[in-house]
Amino acid sequence: MAIISPATSPVVRIPGLFSTLLADLKAPVAPGQPAHRFWAKVIGKALFSNSTHCVILFRISHALYRFLPTRPLAFFVRMLAVAWGGTDIHPGAQIGPGFCLVHSMKIAIGAGVVIGRDCRIAHGVTIGGDMGRHPWDRSSDGWPVIGDYVTIGVDAYVVGPVTIGDGAIIGTKALVNKDVPVNGIAVGIPARVIKTHDGYEGLLGR
Structure with a gap:
């Protein structure tokens, strides 16, 4: 996972907006099928999937959030995602390309959260900071850092200053408040x- 960790805040090296959006659009569609069928499904998701729309709206809000004059617009776009798909992702969250929401409803991701590439999140998931801290404190001490190729199941909670290793799987309704190792299943x-699997390459069906 490409993360820089200065004293104040970790940063995900996210490529350009176009390439990131392309990876996001492709993420929900399984590879290994004929090209015409694959791209038809990608286009269908882009047009008709609330989950994909919420990911796109997050990318727009994050781009607006990076510049102080357009920051109010970032929160307006965030509000659109909440109204449209029931997904509340703070524009300041850092999320790598290939981000996939299996279903969009009742997802909440906080301001200081860092998520790697090709992560898959089901509905009802909450990822946020330690509620004992000030909500505006976006230091790396209080927020989850999630690696690449992580899968988070339905209604799971990931809270506080935890690190989720690459390829980890978080089970349905799990409450994660401690670190999970690479390829760990929690x-x-x-x-x-409870165990670790052999490797995350190809695990998510991408």
């Missing part, structure tokens, strides 16, 4: 790692 309340 379930339960609070979540515990």
Whole structure:
């Protein structure tokens, strides 16, 4: 996972907006099928999927958030995503390309969250900081850092200063408040790692 970790805030090296959006549009569609069918599904998702629309709206809001004069517009676009698809992602969150929302409803991602590339998130997921801290504190100490190729199941919670390793799988309704290793599978309340899988390459069906 390409992360810089200065004293104040981690940063994901995200490529240009166009290439990031292209990766996002392709993320929900399984590869390995004829090209015409693959791209037809990509276009269909872009036109008719609320989840894909919410990812696109987040990319727009994040781009606007980076510049102080356009920051109010970023929060307006965020509001559109909440109204349209039930997804509340703070424009300041840093999310790598290939971001896939399986279903958009009831997803909340906080301001200081860092998510790597090709991550897959189901509905009802909350990823946020330690509620004991000030909500405007976006230091790396209080927010989750999630690696590449991570899958987070339905109604799971990832809270506080935890690190989720590349390829990890977070089970349905898990409450993650401790680190999860690379390729770890975590379930339960609070979540515990029950085993690790062999590797995340190809795991998500992309």
